[in-house]
Amino acid sequence: MNPLFNLEELDRKTAVDTIGLTGKNILSVDQFDTELISKIFDRAREMRAMVNTVGGVDLLKGRVLAALFYEPSTRTSSSFIAAMERLGGSVIPITQGVKFSSVSKGETLADTVRTLEQYADAIVLRHPQVGAANLAGDYAHIPVLNAGDGAGEHPTQALLDLFTIREELGTLNGLKVAMIGDLKNGRTVHSLTKLLLHYNVSLRFVSPEILRMPLKIMNKVIDAGVNIRETHDVADVIENADVLYVTRVQKERFGDLAQYEEVKDHYVITSELIERAKEKMIIMHPLPRVGEIHYAVDNDPRAAYFRQVKNGMYIRMALLAAVLGEA
Numbered sequence: 001m002n003p004l005f006n007l008e009e010l011d012r013k014t015a016v017d018t019i020g021l022t023g024k025n026i027l028s029v030d031q032f033d034t035e036l037i038s039k040i041f042d043r044a045r046e047m048r049a050m051v052n053t054v055g056g057v058d059l060l061k062g063r064v065l066a067a068l069f070y071e072p073s074t075r076t077s078s079s080f081i082a083a084m085e086r087l088g089g090s091v092i093p094i095t096q097g098v099k100f101s102s103v104s105k106g107e108t109l110a111d112t113v114r115t116l117e118q119y120a121d122a123i124v125l126r127h128p129q130v131g132a133a134n135l136a137g138d139y140a141h142i143p144v145l146n147a148g149d150g151a152g153e154h155p156t157q158a159l160l161d162l163f164t165i166r167e168e169l170g171t172l173n174g175l176k177v178a179m180i181g182d183l184k185n186g187r188t189v190h191s192l193t194k195l196l197l198h199y200n201v202s203l204r205f206v207s208p209e210i211l212r213m214p215l216k217i218m219n220k221v222i223d224a225g226v227n228i229r230e231t232h233d234v235a236d237v238i239e240n241a242d243v244l245y246v247t248r249v250q251k252e253r254f255g256d257l258a259q260y261e262e263v264k265d266h267y268v269i270t271s272e273l274i275e276r277a278k279e280k281m282i283i284m285h286p287l288p289r290v291g292e293i294h295y296a297v298d299n300d301p302r303a304a305y306f307r308q309v310k311n312g313m314y315i316r317m318a319l320l321a322a323v324l325g326e327a
């Protein structure tokens with residue numbers, strides 16, 4: 001028997017809410033503390049072991065997830081769908097929400113959510129407006145999982161990012177984490193920064209002036225007493241970073257496209273640049289990338305972004321099982 005995965009143990013847990021998220025929404029990383037994070041990570045490891053041994057189980061058989069995506073997505077949508085299917089459940093995929101649902105006829109988010117809850121047991125929502133997932137959570141009587149609300153939060157991404165750091169580097173403490181790129185509009189860096197404040201880390205924010213981390217997040221970092229430095233130059237962080245978290249400049253959040261053109265190629269991670277980085281460090285990216293990491297970097301063992309993608313499925317399996325009372 002695989003020592004990491006015990007089918008009987010997983011079955012025994014089906015009747016017990018060991019994580020404490022049954023019936024709850026996942027809207028913001030603010031709802032997670034280190035104890036809860038640790039339980040979710042344990043569960044994600046069990047999911048990984050299960051997938052690696054038997055591929056799938058019937059933990060969520062008969063359960064239905066409505067996947068409602070008002071913005072494009074590859075990873076978040078497909079990993080939620082894969083997560084549900086590997087746990088024996090099924091999905092209502094409205095992954096081109098605005099175009100092909102009654103949203104295109106003017107139906108409100110509130111009515112869409114109140115409709116989907118008639119068919120589904122949980123809703124995963126991506127929406128361009130900050131606060132949309134909270135609004136959906138106010139109307140729904142089933143768990144709502146925030147898959148990204150505009151430039152607001154992306155809590156499940158932050159959990160998978162944190163899980164990746166933990167699994168790759170073996171710890172979440174004593175690390176220098178450098179975030180690079182569009183820190184203003186990047187919801188993944190907003191959520192990940194808040195999660196990292198639970199640990200003993202140093203933060204380095206690297207961005208053009210107009211894409212600096214929002215004051216609201218900066219104030220949280222300062223209030224937490226975390227060691228923080230901002231810079232415009234990646235050369236200032238490359239030698240000491242344990243984690244280089246690279247982000248795309250988010251064209252879709254710019255009102256003025258001329259401004260986007262000015263900053264879009266500000267940072268490019270190349271093989272030459274990472275020659276100066278530590279031997280034991282990781283390069284992460286929530287993806288998609290549009291040129292900010294050269295393809296040649298993909299061959300470097302420190303490039304963790306596709307392993308990060310895979311971790312997304314395990315974390316989302318853990319979360320779905322938890323909110324549906326099977327964790």
Ligand code: CP
Nearest residue numbers: 073074075076286287
């Ligand atoms: N990381 C992420 O949210 O990717 P998608 O936009 O493809 O879902």
